[in-house]
Amino acid sequence: MxxxxxxxxxxxxxxxxxxxxxxxxxxxxxxxxxxxTKAPSLIEDWSPADDPAEIVGDLYNRFEESINCHKADLERLRAANKERDELRRKVRARSLTDQQIEDDLAAMDEVVKRRDDEEECVGRPPEWAYERIAELDHEKKRRGLERLLAEHNRAAPTMEDR
CATH class of the missing domain: 1.10.1220 (Arc Repressor Mutant)
Structure with a gap:
């Protein structure tokens, strides 16, 4: 043979x-x-014990570990963001800076848009979201009117000018 x-x-x-x-x-x-497996690499210095095909299982295990790590990080981040958002909602719009108001409005718009775009989502964003948008929008307009009034008062003639 x-x-x-x-x-x-x-x-x-x-x-x-x-x-x-x-x-x-x-x-x-x-x-x-x-x-x-040459540096720099996530699998540098890897070598098969008996069979080169072992790399498939080893890479899958590393991938799974990485995914689980990222899932845990994502859950911690979501929890921190939820806590931050809840605390921020307790802060009255009047005490926020102009940039914070803009950031909050953009974030709230994203919440509404994302909920509207999701087909599987049942219902609308919670009522507090719309209340917060209204509060932020009102504060933004109030500040704009204050600025206009201040400009008007600077440009208006005074008694001494007459």
């Missing part, structure tokens, strides 16, 4: 072409492993 026939039997393949294709896949895998 020739070496090629023995290789076909060992691999369960039936033709030389299949054997060549399998060898090309193996060579490609080894080249990719060599390229991606």
């Amino acid at each position: 020739s070496d090629l026939n023995e290789a076909l039997i060992m691999t369960g393949l039936t033709t030389i072409e299949e054997l060549i294709d399998m060898a090309n896949v193996g060579q490609s895998l080894m080249t990719a492993i060599d390229v991606h």
Whole structure:
């Protein structure tokens, strides 16, 4: 029996072409492993214990660990943002800076827009969202009117000017 026939039997393949294709896949895998295990890399210095295909499982495990880590970070961030938003809603619009008012209005608009865009979302944003938008908008207009009045008073003639 020739070496090629023995290789076909060992691999369960039936033709030389299949054997060549399998060898090309193996060579490609080894080249990719060599390229991606060199520094700097997330998998630098990785090496298979017995089989180069182990990298697939190892990479999947790293990916899963990374996803879980990011999920945990995202949950912590969401909790912190929720707490911040709840505290910010307690701050009256009058005590915010102009930039904070603009930021809050933009954030509230995003909440409303996102809820309107989500097909699976049932209902509208909570009532407090609309109340907060109205409060912020009112404060923004009040400040604009105060500025206009101040400009008018600066430009108006005084008793001394007459």
